[in-house]
Amino acid sequence: MKSTNGILNSQLSKVIAETGxxxxxxxTDAGLPIPQNVExxxxxxxxxxxxxxxxxxxxxxxxxxxxxxxxxxxxTVSPEMNREILSLFPNDIEVVYMPHVEFKKxxxxxxxxxxxxEFTPYANIILQAGCAY
Numbered sequence: 001m002k003s004t005n006g007i008l009n010s011q012l013s014k015v016i017a018e019t020g021x022x023x024x025x026x027x028t029d030a031g032l033p034i035p036q037n038v039e040x041x042x043x044x045x046x047x048x049x050x051x052x053x054x055x056x057x058x059x060x061x062x063x064x065x066x067x068x069x070x071x072x073x074x075x076t077v078s079p080e081m082n083r084e085i086l087s088l089f090p091n092d093i094e095v096v097y098m099p100h101v102e103f104k105k106x107x108x109x110x111x112x113x114x115x116x117x118e119f120t121p122y123a124n125i126i127l128q129a130g131c132a133y
Contacts, residue, residue, distance in 0.1 A: 007058055012041045015112040016062050021131045024110040025063065027056045029118035035108045044117040052118035053084055056125065059114060060088060066130030067094040071103045074122035081120050 007013045019025060026038070029052055034040050043050055068089060074082045075097065086095070098106070106126060107113060116123075 006062055009041070009043065012043070012059075012114060013062075015039060015041055015114075016059070019063065019111050019129050021129055022066075023129045024106070025059065025127045025129065026107050026110045026113040027052065027059055027125050027127065028113055028115050029120060029123040030116065031119075032107070032113070032115075032124050033104060034113040034115065035110075038107065038110045039112040041112055041114045044115050046117055047119050049117040052081075052116045052120065052123040053088075055114060055116040055118075056085070056088065059127070063127060064130040064132045065089070065093065065127045067096065067128040069096045069098065069103065069106060069126035069128070071100040071122045071124060072097045073100050074124075077121045078123065081123050085125060 007016065015025070028034065030044050030047065043055060070082070070085065100122065103124065103126070110126065
């Protein structure tokens with residue numbers, strides 16, 4: 001049995017272990033369409049379970065991130081979520097905002113999409129993996 005340190009979900013743990021420098025990982029709300037060619041790690045159980053921020057924090061505990069991409073709309077539609085997301089990253093992280101339509105197109109090049117049960121609009125993020133050394 002894996003220790004209680006870190007992610008216990010075997011599929012998510014495997015995806016993270018296989019993620020390389022500059023790969024994209026998407027952490028999504030319950031409604032973001034996930035392209036057919038992108039591996040889906042579906043953690044959703046019920047509305048808001050698990051919460052997007054909880055899933056994101058777990059992923060961040062094991063992934064080095066050099067850049068984040070968010071939908072422009074999160075700033076006006078879900079400003080509290082935007083603030084909470086940004087608070088999880090150092091101030092010098094590269095942050096890119098793009099229209100949600102472009103965000104969805106960008107997910108097509110992701111290594112995987114990790115789906116939460118979140119129902120807050122635009123609670124989605126693309127993490128660009130960094131390098132640990």
